[in-house]
Structure formats: C-alpha cells, structure tokens
Amino acid sequence: MLLGMGGTLSLGALTLRDARADLLATPPQMEGPFYPPRLPLDRDNDLTRVDGHEGPAYGVVTDVSGHIVDVRGAPLPGVLIEIWQVNGYGRYHHPDDRQDLPYDPSFQGYGRTVTREDGAYGFRTVRPVPYPGRAPHIHFALSRDGGKKFYTQMYVAGAPENASDFVLGQVRDPRARDALIVPLVPSPVADSTLTGRFDIVLGHTPVTEEP
Numbered sequence: 474m475l476l477g478m479g480g481t482l483s484l485g486a487l488t489l490r491d492a493r494a495d496l497l498a499t500p501p502q503m504e505g506p507f508y509p510p511r512l513p514l515d516r517d518n519d520l521t522r523v524d525g526h527e528g529p530a531y532g533v534v535t536d537v538s539g540h541i542v543d544v545r546g547a548p549l550p551g552v553l554i555e556i557w558q559v560n561g562y563g564r565y566h567h568p569d570d571r572q573d574l575p576y577d578p579s580f581q582g583y584g585r586t587v588t589r590e591d592g593a594y595g596f597r598t599v600r601p602v603p604y605p606g607r608a609p610h611i612h613f614a615l616s617r618d619g620g621k622k623f624y625t626q627m628y629v630a631g632a633p634e635n636a637s638d639f640v641l642g643q644v645r646d647p648r649a650r651d652a653l654i655v656p657l658v659p660s661p662v663a664d665s666t667l668t669g670r671f672d673i674v675l676g677h678t679p680v681t682e683e684p
C-alpha cells in the first residue's frame with residue numbers, strides 16, 4: 474500500500490513534523506436495483522463455477538483481488554465483501570432484469586468472502602460487460618458484524634462507456650474516480666485470463682452509512 478506523506482516544517486520552533494497523510498477514502502456508489510433478492514446456495518468467491526452445473530461460466534475469466542484498509546493504511550480483517558454483476562452476456566440473474574439475454578446457469582451472479590488478517594480478499598468472476606446505460610462494473614458491498622453496508626462499484630480501465638456512465642460520473646474528484654477504475658491485465662495463472670487489483674480504503678468509520 475502506497476502511503477501519501479505529508480509534512481510540516483516549522484522554522485520558528487525548529488521542529489520537523491512528518492505526519493502521515495490520510496489515504497483518499499474510496500468513494501461510495503449507489504447499491505443499484507440488482508442485489509439478489511435471494512442469495513444463491515453456492516455463494517463462495519468463485520462466481521465462474523456453480524455446484525451441480527457444468528462450468529465454467531460464459532465469459533472471460535477474471536480474478537479480482539486487493540486489500541481493504543482504513544485511511545491510515547491499516548489492514549481491515551474480518552470484513553464481509555459481497556459482489557454481484559451481470560453474466561458474460563450482460564444480464565443480471567435478477568427477476569427485474571428483463572433483457573432478452575441468456576441466463577447462464579454456470580454463473581453464480583453473486584459471491585462473498587471475508588478479508589484475511591492482512592485485509593486481503595480475492596474473487597474469480599467473468600469480466601463485466603456493458604449493458605444499456607451502464608459501463609462494465611462490479612458491485613461491491615462491505616460490512617462488518619452485520620452492520621450497515623458500504624456500497625461501491627468497480628469499473629474497467631479503458632472501457633469507452635466509462636466516459637458517459639451516470640453513476641461513475643457522480644464522482645467529481647478525478648483521484649476518487651480513478652480509485653474506482655481498475656486495469657485488467659493478462660493473468661499469470663493458467664485458469665484465468667485477466668486479473669485486476671481493486672484496493673478499497675474505508676473512511677474513518679470503517680463501514681459507513683449508506684450513501
């Protein structure tokens with residue numbers, strides 16, 4: 474974790490204070506309408522395989538991992554991370570998604586995991602694809618001990634739809650916006666194609682009010 478450094482030099486008192494600046498908190502994003510109404514029976518952190526179905530899911534298999542830290546850079550263990558997104562065809566596994574696109578029984582649609590002692594997490598999913606009105610994105614919800622959830626969304630670097638996405642566009646600060654946009658690069662492991670790193674900095678209250 475790269476920490477920004479800040480310092481105050483007071484010549485009068487001949488003191489040098491080297492204060493560690495806070496990290497920029499990851500901006501919240503709306504929950505959106507497609508959180509699953511009922512969680513799938515298979516709800517682990519591999520969305521590309523579903524118990525009882527031939528796999529893998531349709532799409533470009535993509536590993537997304539990172540660390541959850543507070544604004545001082547301290548790792549946050551024990552954070553429940555939930556993700557959900559469209560399948561490889563661009564459809565949510567949600568009854569309110571009425572697009573005429575295939576349902577993929579081998580795609581889990583939703584997954585969850587808990588951060589380790591070092592704040593690390595990881596998911597295997599498919600690369601999110603755009604759907605009408607939205608850039609490719611993955612929804613994230615973070616919570617601890619059943620508390621209120623912090624919602625945000627991860628976007629894919631280089632997606633042309635990012636420029637016009639109305640949810641991403643609500644983040645005005647360019648640095649905060651960049652914190653939500655993740656490059657997906659070729660994966661070093663054989664069973665996935667792409668990999669990306671999405672670190673999340675939770676604000677002073679580790680899991681904040683809903684936006």
Ligand SMILES: [Fe+2]
Nearest residue numbers: 505507610612
């Ligand atoms: Fe969405």
